[in-house]
Amino acid sequence: MRGRGGGGPHLLARGLWVSAELVVTLGVVLLLLVAHQLWWTNREARADAGRTVRSLQREWDEPVPENTDGGGAREGSPGPSPSGRGGEGAPAGPAASDAPAPARSRTAPRWDQAYAVLRIPRIGLTAPVAEGTGKGGVLDRGYVGHYARTAQAGRAGNFALAGHRNTHGEPFRRIDRLRSGDRITVETRDAVYTYTVDKRLARTAPSDSGVIAPVPRSNITTSVGYSTPGYYLTLTTCTPEFSSRYRLVVWGKLTSMRPR
Template sequence: MAVRLIVRTFSELCITAGTLIVLFVVYVMFWTGVQAESATAGQIDSLEQEWVEQPVPDTTAATPPPKAYTPGRGIAVMYIPRLGGTWEWPVLEGTSATILKKGLGHYAATARLGETGNFSVAGHRRTYGDPFKDFPRLRPGDAVVLTDGTTWYTYRIKTKPYRTVPTDIGVIDPVPRPLKKNAAAFDGPGRYLTLTTCEPEWGSSHRLIAWAHLDATQPVTQGKPPALTG
């Protein structure tokens, strides 16, 4: 009788554990994506509303210095045609776990969008919408387009994705200086973009990096850039 009770209890525990595992997998694979879709749509809507409401600049006055980015707030929207015609993600200031649930995150210590230096951005490979799921597909010459509501910035990928370790922080230096010599293929100041994500696909022991350089800019009043209309 005691043996039967132990077996039944153990079986019930196994069923409970199995149910919890299934629920966790559903949460990770599906529910975080639902949450991310709602959060990113909200971020993009907020940004677009801010851009509509911002005052028309006075072209006769001296241009004031740009305001510092606000932690946790949206600063731009990114498009990467290689990753799909509907691939559209907000970029927020900061790279905390909370921020990366809402979109991509700008490394706060790196350059502003379009300026000299290295505008560096992190994003999830998997979960929370899988923004960089297809990161390995990026190839030299691919466009990475961003807008801050007044200007379109078109960057061009310089190298194939580079695999490294999380401690290789030189990848987001103003002139990228990765551990592997010449991996970034940049040898002097410029207007660079760095994209980072986790590697392997469902792990975080390594990082995948892609570098790009600013190729073109144009006012949003001129419509979308060729990289998004071609």
């Protein structure tokens, strides 16, 4: 009888021990998942993005064959110098008006293809720009994604880009630090375009499509944005950090261009 009575505390202690082991194991798994998201995905994406930038630079440094097929320029390739065009956001000054129009590329970027390099000195960013904003093929690789159906770099309209703020390379983590007058460059095979930061929208809804319109203006905070055609750059990312509830928006205007 005494032996049977002593089994209860023993079983209880064993149950508590097993439960504690499960809690510790679960905690370790969660820590590993967090480490994977916050460290490993950043490490892998940054390495991939760095390789892509170097590959693009090598490719651009190679001679380009003459275009003998009579094909037209690709959509989004650099056109004539935008100086002299009316409207808010149109570049002005010798840097824009004196530069010759860069050569036109023959083919449009394929979906998920990296084809440009974005540099933002203020936050120490150098990242490849790829066509589209899909996660698997673009954003989760540490790339900056170009919104489909928005203008290409250097073209009239709105060159709109998206990037992760946290994890997977987080190229846009610090764009909240950008201020009016900061310089942003976009380099393609044909030219280097310089945009100057002009306005910010600290928070808006993910559904606010007005921020990437050809003439960008928030559909929600209608006092923020532009009212006339120009040559715009839009950067978008999630906010606040570690959340996708809202979007943070930074706008810039094209201020100069030069051939590569």
